[in-house]
Amino acid sequence: DTAVSQTPKYLVTQMGNDKSIKCEQNLGHDTMYWYKQDSKKFLKIMFSYNNKELIINETVPNRFSPKSPDKAHLNLHINSLELGDSAVYFCASSTRTVETQYFGPGTRLLVL
Amino acid sequence: GQNIDQPTEMTATEGAIVQINCTYQTSGFNGLFWYQQHAGEAPTFLSYNVLDGLEEKGRFSSFLSRSKGYSYLLLKELQMKDSASYLCAVIPGYSSASKIIFGSGTRLSIRP
Numbered sequence: 001d002t003a004v005s006q007t008p009k010y011l012v013t014q015m016g017n018d019k020s021i022k023c024e025q026n027l028g029h030d031t032m033y034w035y036k037q038d039s040k041k042f043l044k045i046m047f048s049y050n051n052k053e054l055i056i057n058e059t060v061p062n063r064f065s066p067k068s069p070d071k072a073h074l075n076l077h078i079n080s081l082e083l084g085d086s087a088v089y090f091c092a093s094s095t096r097t098v099e100t101q102y103f104g105p106g107t108r109l110l111v112l
Numbered sequence: 113g114q115n116i117d118q119p120t121e122m123t124a125t126e127g128a129i130v131q132i133n134c135t136y137q138t139s140g141f142n143g144l145f146w147y148q149q150h151a152g153e154a155p156t157f158l159s160y161n162v163l164d165g166l167e168e169k170g171r172f173s174s175f176l177s178r179s180k181g182y183s184y185l186l187l188k189e190l191q192m193k194d195s196a197s198y199l200c201a202v203i204p205g206y207s208s209a210s211k212i213i214f215g216s217g218t219r220l221s222i223r224p
């Protein structure tokens with residue numbers, strides 16, 4: 001059973017395109033996150049949702065918009081993709097914000 | 113500001129013991145995590161410390177000193193599969209909007 005799943009696993013696209021990444025967790029957790037891991041392997045939080053409510057919104061360009069249709073899903077939509085958006089994007093979930101986080105397998109985004 | 117420091121790279125020998133240090137300066141403290149991340153994979157939870165002292169879990173132990181802003185991860189009886197990055201992460205605050213801050217990770221290489 002997959003605890004935290006993401007689709008797609010790989011995403012190669014052209015600059016200027018719009019793309020979405022989906023995340024689902026079946027752990028019954030209340031809190032979900034999006035992280036970006038760049039080429040230097042620095043893992044940085046982008047957004048956090050608790051019970052479908054946005055609670056953390058880091059300094060991220062407006063081109064990135066998260067959407068949480070329900071507690072088990074947190075999707076990430078990216079408009080007008082830029083070269084610098086190339087990274088691995090990880091979704092994660094936890095029971096609460098100060099609890100252990102469980103990560104999805106990551107989505108490797110390459111913008112050409 | 114918030115800062116987490118850990119060595120960038122370490123090398124150790126199979127069967128030996130290695131200690132990975134982490135120091136942090138954060139405004140508030142609500143727990144420290146260690147995660148393991150193999151190349152191309154998602155981070156996975158190793159340990160959580162919120163009180164001072166040593167937490168042992170099989171071959172892995174984690175130590176915390178809150179007064180010194182210091183933690184270490186101790187890996188015993190090293191195996192080749194322990195070659196991975198080890199991420200130290202701190203939750204600095206107490207509110208539901210507290211976010212976890214990750215260090216840049218220590219890449220551990222195990223040689224035969």
